[in-house]
Amino acid sequence: MADEPIGPAPVGSAPVGSAPLGQPTVRPTMKDVAAAAGVGLKTVSRVVNGESGVREATAQRVRAAVAQLGFRRNDSARLLRQGRHTSSVGLVLDDVSDPFSSLLHRAVEEVARAHGSLLFTGSSAADPARERELTLAFCARRVDGLIVVPTSAEHSYLAQEMAAGTAVVAVDRPLPGLAADAVLSDNRGGSRSGADHLLRQGHRRIGYLGDLPGIFTAAERLHGYRQAMADAGCAVQSHWVSMGGPDPVGVRLALDRMLAGRHPVTAVLCGNNRTSVAVLREWGTRAQRPALVGFDDFELADLLATPVTVVAQDPIRLGRTAAQLLFRRLAGERGRPQLIELPTRLIPRGSGESAPAPEPAR
Template identity: 60%
Template sequence: MHDVAAAAGVALKTVSRVVNNEPGVNPVTADRVREAIKRLGYRRNESARFLREGRTSSIGLVIEDVSDPFYSGLSRAVETVARRHGHLLFTGSSEEDPDLEREIVMAFCARRVDGLIIVPAGTDHDYLRPELTAGVAVVFADRPPGPGLEADTVLTDNVGGAARGVAHLIRHGHRRIAFLGDAPSIFTARERLRGYRDALAEADLPYDEALVSMGGADAARLRATLDAMAALPYPPTALFTGNGRLTTQVLRTLAARPGGTDRPALLGFDDFELADLLVPGVSVVAQDPAGLGETTAELLFRRLAGHRGPAERILLPTRIIPRGSGEIPPPARAA
């Protein structure tokens, strides 16, 4: 700034006023200062300014996996809201590892981010208490924090969405419905299993452990699971898959089977790209990752703007998109 002031022939304070768009500078003088700034390639030290003001105009986002289409949609929405509020977004993937989650969060805090959005991998978040006390705003997305920590949380209605999806299959005549879910340690997987069980109970259908498999989208595991279910005396006539990755892997497994007759009906939790172009189209319980990201980010920025109300818990709805695969009736012998 001293060099700019000397080049423009003005006081240092005048340069400061021009840089910060403050009033009281003669337009001709301001133009001369801006020309000197351009000629000298001056850049304002934003880091120093932010630190003086006690903020960094940045937020951190911790998600499971940035390559997952669900989380990439959530991340893009958070970034859009952050940009609208003049903030930069830092993103890290926890890979479902609680220790890595904590490492990323503490790295963001060391860089003095103003706020955090966390999709938790673990269930112990006591490590965040000093950061909350220090004034860092934190909102949890997709999954709640561990017990004992009161914090804003935005969730999808996993139980209700799964229950409506299974009820949809039941309305189309299915009584033997398998549930293929993610690892039971994951909150959303447990909630969707609960919705599955609720729908069976509502229809007075028995819960059969042989029709339930939890453990993620490993191809070999799913192939073995589907083979074992197909060999049951009364095999499932419909499959309910617990997330988009499971759905696509199940589709690959079914496509590799010879013949293709008597293929079970299929309804998945989560929409995914090209689901509408398959034959038949894949019916889904769709959640809204962009809406989840936007709602979470706006809640975070309300906190950053000074909102001091009690911790909020927001539940976002799902919707069923029927495309054909979930509307296939059971074989006549199983109806």
């Protein structure tokens, strides 16, 4: 009782200079500001929030104290007190560093900003557990709404959040079984238009290199390819289709299979841009270079040795549309869940415009 305690001085009434570097002094609260300005707590609140009904002289004193103490309103406390609205939304992406995701991210950010909302973003890394963890962390912070690029798993846990009043919009992939809005690309139609483009150049043996079939977009795009081939009367041989994702080794082996034998494919359609790039790298090592159309545009596709023909999605528009939809819901718009499908666009650049080589003489 008589001895002075050893160790850091107590926070709060700490003697001056006790702030070594990093986490010293405690943040001043409105109470501190009130004391410094010689006014009541509520008056500080009023000034800080720009409410009317405070005499200018008083307000000045408060503002001076705010500036002097470096006061910043604690939004957690504010939001807790106010209840409902937290002016924040969450965004769950596959991977924030993926170009598709990051463009979508930026678009959502702009819309959120325009609505005065803070945006929380995270990467699920295509891992359902991680997606869930992120989503629930956002919900624990009481975001007003969520925009999710769903992984391939169950999403029943989202139902509870939705029931609790969190608006949810799915983007790029739907949330089957949940009454959530969804904004998707026209994956089937886009894939189909890519295949049609190759068919129009005279190709008949067209391979398809897609992503893992559990992924919604991969399945849809495969479907579009098959439809186009069927409508053109081209039977698809089983080794023409590979759904192994963009792994370079897998792509190499798949190309080996497609290009072997007496009826090698003369063109390939790629289900996503990473696969397109993997095929391009293979081009560098092979004599046989099938024509190529890729799904999903990518930067510099036009500056490559052979510029790449793509079926372009519009990630910015996807993100913007999803965010606008979310904010309309948050503004109170009721009604059945919407499904919005955005068009794709074929951009011919060269890699898909070559005719098939003539049949080799037997």
